[in-house]
Amino acid sequence: MGTSLRAKFSAFTGLALVVAGVSMTPDVHADPARAPDAPAVVSRYTEQGLLGSFRLGPTVGAGAPDGARLGLFGKWRGLLGAGAAFSYLPDTPLPGTAATTRRASAEAFARVFPFRNAFFLGVAGGYAQTKGTMSEDRLAFRQMQKVDAHAYASVVYISPHAGFQWMLTQRLTLGFDVGVELPIVSDAPSFDAAKYGLVVPIEGKGSVADAMRYTAKAPVPVIHLLEIGYAL
16 A cells, blocks of 8 residues: 555656646747747848948949940948949941941949849949041052041930849849930030041041931930949
């Protein structure tokens, strides 16, 4: 009888300890305020870099009519961006003509990323110079002489644009944008010709001259097909 009582007492004591242990265990599900903090999800577009909330980096790209493009950009908290770029198009043949064109431009830009992702809206302001050259052979002094006709135009412009700048792994960026250059101040195209060892002003005629006048006076569509960067 004594053995039976001791067994019952031991069983009751064990059950009491189990119940006491369960009651003392914190219930994290019962009180959300006491639940451990979940790790915050950080987007690649808002994560910090070497300069904290401000990220800075170089870019290289290509487009039309800019040609090759080298730039520098900065972003703050994935929301605001700014930067500058220099573009250069070497002598490039114009289809259907014997002419070539060359262009150099520099601009500064500001952008806003309304959804803190790749999409942005922006505006740029800059200065561009364009040179067109047409060469032809003419008979002079009983021999053929090469005559080079040149056209020059320059413009100060403003360019609204929209595009995407994706943040990839290893801090790389990939983007493109489209916009339009709106002339603010432009110099009327000037024309000259180098012939017989002299450079003389001439009247601009033909398709090349018309294209230069259009470049200096009318809106010009712009597309940057590819822009690769590195965000520090």
